[in-house]
Amino acid sequence: MASATAPGKVILVGEHAVVYGRPAIAAPVWQVVAKATIAPAAPGAGFTIVARDLGQVLQLADASEDEPLAVVARLALARLGIAHLPDWRIELHSDIPIAGGLGSGAALSTALVRAIFAQAGQTAPPAIVSELVYASERFYHGAPSGIDNTVVAYGQTIWFVKGQPPEPFTPGAPLLLAIADTGIRSPTVLTVSAVREAWLTQRQRYESIFDAIGDLVHAARRALVYGDAVTLGALFNENQAWLASIGVSCDAIEALTSAARKAGALGAKLSGAGGGGNIIALVEPTTAAAVQTALLAAGAQRVIITPIGAHTSDGLDAGQP
Ligand code: PMV
Numbered sequence: 001m002a003s004a005t006a007p008g009k010v011i012l013v014g015e016h017a018v019v020y021g022r023p024a025i026a027a028p029v030w031q032v033v034a035k036a037t038i039a040p041a042a043p044g045a046g047f048t049i050v051a052r053d054l055g056q057v058l059q060l061a062d063a064s065e066d067e068p069l070a071v072v073a074r075l076a077l078a079r080l081g082i083a084h085l086p087d088w089r090i091e092l093h094s095d096i097p098i099a100g101g102l103g104s105g106a107a108l109s110t111a112l113v114r115a116i117f118a119q120a121g122q123t124a125p126p127a128i129v130s131e132l133v134y135a136s137e138r139f140y141h142g143a144p145s146g147i148d149n150t151v152v153a154y155g156q157t158i159w160f161v162k163g164q165p166p167e168p169f170t171p172g173a174p175l176l177l178a179i180a181d182t183g184i185r186s187p188t189v190l191t192v193s194a195v196r197e198a199w200l201t202q203r204q205r206y207e208s209i210f211d212a213i214g215d216l217v218h219a220a221r222r223a224l225v226y227g228d229a230v231t232l233g234a235l236f237n238e239n240q241a242w243l244a245s246i247g248v249s250c251d252a253i254e255a256l257t258s259a260a261r262k263a264g265a266l267g268a269k270l271s272g273a274g275g276g277g278n279i280i281a282l283v284e285p286t287t288a289a290a291v292q293t294a295l296l297a298a299g300a301q302r303v304i305i306t307p308i309g310a311h312t313s314d315g316l317d318a319g320q321p
Contacts, residue, residue, distance in 0.1 A: 001039050004114030008032040008096040009103035009151045010179060010271045010280050012224075012308070013239050014160075014217040016195055016248060018145045020207070022214035023161045025221060026151035027308045029179065034094035034107035036115035040087060047085040049073060051092040051108065060085055072109040072136035076116040076124075079132065088119060097302075099185040101272020106148040109133040127165075129153040143192070157309045159221060171309035173227025176283050178260065178291050182252035183301035184276025191248050191273040198247065206246065213242050224309075233266025233282045240269035248274030255298050256281075263287065263294035 007028035014024025041048065047060035049069050056069070063070030069092070077085070092112060096104040113132050117124035124132075130146075130153035137144045145162045156168040199206040216235050223232040240257055243249055249270060257268035260281035268281035283291045283305070292303045 001037070002115050002118035003035060003037040004111050004118055005033045005035045006107040006110035006114065006152050007103075007155060008034075008107055009148060010177065010278070010308075011101070011147065012157075012271075012280070013220045013235060013269075014213060015147075015270075015272055015274070016192070016243065016246065017210040017213035017217075018147055018160065018162060019143070019192060019195075020199070020210045021162055022210050023159060023217045023221075024145070024147055025157065025159055025217060025224070026147050027157040028151055028155050029102065029304070029306055029308075031304050031306050032094075032096040032102060034092065034096060034104070034111040036108075036111035037091045038088050038115045038119040039091075041089040043087055045087045045089070047073070047088050047090075049090045049092065049112070053092070053094050054098070054108075068105065068109065068136040069112060072112055072132055073116060075132045075135055076113045079128065080117065080120045080122065082120065090115065097181060097185075097278075099187050099277070100181055101186070101188075101270070101274070101277035102179075103148045103152050103272075106133055106137055106152040109136045110149070110152045126153045126155070130166075144188075157224075169221075169225070171224040171227065173229070175224070175229065175232075175308040176285060176288060177306055177308055178265065178281040178283050178288065178295060179271070179278050179304040179306060180256050180260070180281070180295040180300035181278050181302045182250075182256060182276050182299070184250070184252055186273060186276035188273040191275045195246055195248065209242055209246060213239060216242075229266055229282060229284065236267030236269045236280070236282055237261070240267075243270055243274055250275055252276065252299065253279055256295055256300055259294045259298035260291050263291045265291050 007030045012025040018024035049058040133149035147160045159167040220235045256279045260268040264287035265281035271280045
């Protein structure tokens with residue numbers, strides 16, 4: 001029996017522009033996790049993936065080629081050199097909201113890959129996990145930048161530029177975020193393709209917005225490294241204004257970000273694809289409770305207060321082979 005977990009994630013700054021080659025910074029969120037547990041099944045039972053939260057039971061032998069969990073399971077088995085499907089039953093659970101910008105798809109796939117490797121008596125290095133999960137992320141995202149699979153597989157705050165090795169780094173001071181769910185599910189593939197349509201017709205305007213976002217991401221890294229929360233908060237607000245200007249904000253996001261700021265947050269923005277999903281607000285220990293109350297009053301479905309940059313993990317449960 002083997003089990004493994006993977007965290008949710010937030011994009012701190014740089015979403016969407018990251019698809020067009022600009023840098024972004026993302027961090028894992030360990031308050032919400034996906035978990036995979038594998039147990040040997042009766043001989044001849046086959047390789048079964050049970051994902052109750054998604055309402056899915058997949059027999060790997062029959063699963064279609066466009067089923068993300070089946071794709072990633074096959075890739076992991078192939079990487080391990082396992083040619084014949086073993087008789088394993090895999091249970092997947094996740095408390096990460098689906099299509100909420102918290103990386104639920106990447107986390108499920110990551111937990112699955114790690115558990116398959118663990119059941120085979122091996123540990124999967126983050127770069128391998130990330131590579132395998134990227135292949136399955138294509139089904140959730142269309143043409144993903146790769147930031148979700150990377151931050152979830154590394155389990156650390158990362159500096160990310162598409163096509164380059166990620167740079168994990170540790171913020172110079174603890175950072176406290178309020179993550180608030182608008183309750184509106186917004187599939188990433190839709191917002192990413194809407195931005196692409198607009199970019200195709202107004203390329204110059206969008207390129208200069210992405211440049212401005214890229215510049216503020218560099219400034220955000222400096223602020224994170226120096227532990228300068230006030231500057232980082234202002235950069236969250238600036239990033240949100242650019243994201244609104246490319247049409248990926250919405251009324252619910254605007255309501256939550258402005259409620260957070262009014263209640264004392266240093267800055268607030270959408271996180272992930274936008275169009276709904278989650279917002280993040282930079283808070284301090286002294287303002288966290290008031291911001292949480294204000295977010296709930298403004299319609300947030302759930303608010304998580306989480307430190308960023310403190311916790312790292314290899315995602316393997318203790319006591320495993
Ligand atoms: O999966 P989400 O909702 O966190 O969005 C991913 C971030 C985007 O920049 C919008 C898309 C991408 O592939 O990087």
